Amino acid sequence: MENNIDYRPINPSGLFDPSPFGFSHSIAVESPFQMCFISGQSGGVGEHHILSDDFKTQVQDALENLRIVLQSHSMTFDNIVKITLLIVNHNQQKLDIWAEEAKRVWSSLFLPTSTLIPVQQLALPNMLFEIDAIAVKSQ
Template sequence: MSVTTNDQRTITNPATLHDPTPFGYSHAASAPGELVFIGGQYASDSTGAVAPGDFAAQVELSFTNLRLALEGAGLGFEHVVRLGSYIVEHDLAKLEVLGKNLHAAFGDRLPAQTLSGVAALALPGMLFEIDAVAVRPAG
């Protein structure tokens, strides 16, 4: 079993399950403290409109917006224990783009994650959305 702990999160990947880290997630994550829920972040500009760009550009801007939402709550990527990712017309090429961004944001301490392939998202032109559950450290 692989267990890594720091002051914010404990990440667990049991040896009895496959190694999920190449796919951009961990099997379990936990932390003591207050839960903070971050609503869906997408490639939005300052007005909420979908910013122009291809899938890769939308994923990158969505992660920027997720970081800004976390910072607004006084948190960072290191506090995230769960992600929900939503990809329009999901395929392996899109999974590779997502994985690159996940590793850039989280390094080798990947939170638990569920990825859902969807037919459409809330606004025309949206190709990707991500939400998060973070933990504000106790104390």
């Protein structure tokens, strides 16, 4: 069966190389619209993926990494239609921190759909937060 959908991986410079771990940071899908599926972004900064021990800092860094991926697709946070949050040892304080940071990056007129999954551990022992996303824009 022939696939008429144009899709391509995009791994922006400034983020670590995910290929040794078997994934891409994002996939662009183009048809009458452009869809972008973005892998989980964590609080690690840059190519060496250095993590802070502070939850708020990890959330801010993950959102910055998400912004970098979106920018590589000529998109912004307002193009995101769905997010999934993974929070280690989730509690109300962490939820309040997340809500504060979400209000900082999304306009109040457009908030994406969301799923929050409390977890005991993420891919690295000191990861406290991860966010993945689906973004859409017209061609």
